[in-house]
Amino acid sequence: MKNIKKGKEEIIYLLSKVLEKYKSETGIQIIQNTNRKNYEPLAILLSDISKELPNKSEEWGNEKYAQDLSPKTKDYPYRKYDITGGQIKDALNGIVSNPRPFLVDACYVYLFGMGRKRFTENPVDDKLIAQTNVNEKNTIGGSEEDSLGLKNQLSRSKNRNKKKSILIIFGIILLISISFYTFYLHSESKKLSAEWSILKKDMNILPYQPTKNEIDSLSGVWICYTGSPQARVSDPNRFHKIVPNILSVEYKNGYFLFNRYGASFDHVGYMQFESPGIVSIHSRVKNNADVTESPRHSLMNIFDDSQYLTAISSSWNFDVGNKNKIIGIREVYQKLGSGGNLKEVINEVENASCQCKIIRWKKENGEIKSYYLKNEILDSLKLPEMQSLIDEKSILLMKPQQGIILSNDTLSQN
Numbered sequence: 001m002k003n004i005k006k007g008k009e010e011i012i013y014l015l016s017k018v019l020e021k022y023k024s025e026t027g028i029q030i031i032q033n034t035n036r037k038n039y040e041p042l043a044i045l046l047s048d049i050s051k052e053l054p055n056k057s058e059e060w061g062n063e064k065y066a067q068d069l070s071p072k073t074k075d076y077p078y079r080k081y082d083i084t085g086g087q088i089k090d091a092l093n094g095i096v097s098n099p100r101p102f103l104v105d106a107c108y109v110y111l112f113g114m115g116r117k118r119f120t121e122n123p124v125d126d127k128l129i130a131q132t133n134v135n136e137k138n139t140i141g142g143s144e145e146d147s148l149g150l151k152n153q154l155s156r157s158k159n160r161n162k163k164k165s166i167l168i169i170f171g172i173i174l175l176i177s178i179s180f181y182t183f184y185l186h187s188e189s190k191k192l193s194a195e196w197s198i199l200k201k202d203m204n205i206l207p208y209q210p211t212k213n214e215i216d217s218l219s220g221v222w223i224c225y226t227g228s229p230q231a232r233v234s235d236p237n238r239f240h241k242i243v244p245n246i247l248s249v250e251y252k253n254g255y256f257l258f259n260r261y262g263a264s265f266d267h268v269g270y271m272q273f274e275s276p277g278i279v280s281i282h283s284r285v286k287n288n289a290d291v292t293e294s295p296r297h298s299l300m301n302i303f304d305d306s307q308y309l310t311a312i313s314s315s316w317n318f319d320v321g322n323k324n325k326i327i328g329i330r331e332v333y334q335k336l337g338s339g340g341n342l343k344e345v346i347n348e349v350e351n352a353s354c355q356c357k358i359i360r361w362k363k364e365n366g367e368i369k370s371y372y373l374k375n376e377i378l379d380s381l382k383l384p385e386m387q388s389l390i391d392e393k394s395i396l397l398m399k400p401q402q403g404i405i406l407s408n409d410t411l412s413q414n
Contacts, residue, residue: 003130004120011091011099013127014107018042021111024189027196028253032092037251039085043077046088050081050106053115062105062115206254210273215251217302218271218279220338221361222247224260224311226331227390229375231317231397231404239406240378242390246359246371248342258283261344261359263373264318267296277303281311294324300333308386309333328396332389339364 004010019030022042031038054065068080076082081102090096091103105115112124123129200206210218229241249258249271260267260283269283281298300311311331316324345351345358356374363369378387392405 002120002123004116004123005128005130007099008094008097010128011096011104011107012094014104014111015088015092017111018046018107024185027189027192031253034089036085036089038253039088041253043083043085043088046103046106046110047076047079047082049109050083050102051079053081053102053105057115060105060109060113060115061118061121062109063101063117065102204274206272208273208275209254211276214273214277214302216338217335218256218273219249219251221336221340221342222249222333223336223371224331224333225381225386225390226313226315226329227378227392227394228315228317228327228329230392230406231325231327231329231395232319233317233323233404234319239411240391241375242378242381243375244371244373246342246361246373259286259342261342261357261373263357263375277301281313294318298331306385307334308389309335310389326398328398330389330394332386336361337363345370 005013019032019042022045023029028041030042053060053062054067056062057064065081077084083100083103083106087096087100087103091099101116108114108116108119112119119128224245224247225242226245227242229235229243230238232238232241235241243263245263245267246261247258249256254272256271258269258271260269266286267283268286269281271279271281274280279300279302281300282295284295285293287293294316296313296315298311298313298315300309302309304310309332311333313329313331315327315329315331317327318324340361340363343360343362345360348358350358350370354372354374356372359371359373361369361371378391381387392407395405397404
């Protein structure tokens with residue numbers, strides 16, 4: 001069994017190869033700097049492998065890992081063997097002398113389809129083999145043992161020369177094959193890169209790289225008020241009804257991902273800066289099917305001077321069945337803060353008492369704040385500046401119709 005490199009030298013080589021393979025497979029270049037967020041896509045990919053290490057030691061040949069018997073959550077990055085972008089950044093920069101074993105095993109599985117333990121039994125990458133210095137001293141005397149030893153040595157030398165010749169021929173053939181394969185991969189990589197460049201241009205994907213100030217301004221926890229219930233014809237009491245939503249926005253390699261919790265259903269989506277300060281917001285209803293349900297698109301100026309930022313949206317009234325109609329609407333965003341994590345409260349006494357969806361925000365300092373999401377009357381907010389932004393005048397129907405959007409005038413006629 002050959003000795004394999006360990007520690008800093010091993011993990012730097014492994015992660016460098018992982019970066020190369022990731023770029024080849026996805027066409028995405030991981031920017032290697034001090035920003036740990038840049039490494040998160042790779043960390044998530046490796047974490048999807050490392051979480052399976054306790055279950056697949058026989059199949060992959062990795063070290064045995066204890067099961068996580070009481071996980072707090074099944075989502076990244078809170079599982080026992082999850083890998084963070086910061087860990088990858090530090091290991092690549094040579095800061096880590098003793099990398100986490102599950103990070104090492106995850107790299108081996110991703111690159112070679114096997115864990116480190118099995119790799120040591122049959123190494124398939126010579127650059128991971130540790131170099132050893134062996135001083136051989138041969139002495140030839142006049143005894144029969146020395147003579148016999150000399151004959152055996154000459155015989156072995158001839159056999160080695162034959163094997164060496166065969167290996168050289170095999171090596172030449174292998175080198176030619178690798179050259180052709182490398183040329184093919186290079187051609188395919190260039191083709192994929194060209195296709196990705198065309199797609200980015202045609203679809204206007206990531207047209208502008210946001211500044212640090214813009215990234216910090218958009219990342220975090222937000223509350224968004226929308227007046228879509230005012231256009232919901234199935235609700236006779238829809239006048240001035242609004243609903244708050246809670247969003248968690250995270251930066252990811254040039255764009256932003258978000259989860260949006262509403263009173264009745266949730267949204268998922270992404271945001272991107274189109275130009276300085278101008279943000280596009282794309283979302284869809286979160287569901288278990290592989291379909292896009294009720295897609296919507298908004299535009300917002302992140303650097304508006306008001307504490308309430310307005311977004312103009314192509315949205316829906318989110319009514320039942322074929323009554324779900326496209327509408328134009330103004331929504332009001334307010335940033336609550338940064339950091340921490342959101343969690344929905346389920347099956348607690350508090351749910352029954354409020355008859356609404358409850359979202360808890362656990363801040364980085366340990367403080368917990370709860371938000372109660374339900375349809376409510378606009379006037380109950382007692383925020384005059386915001387009330388004027390999302391009243392019935394802020395809603396535009398796709399086809400003008402009387403009586404759908406209620407107002408004081410229409411109410412007084414009834």
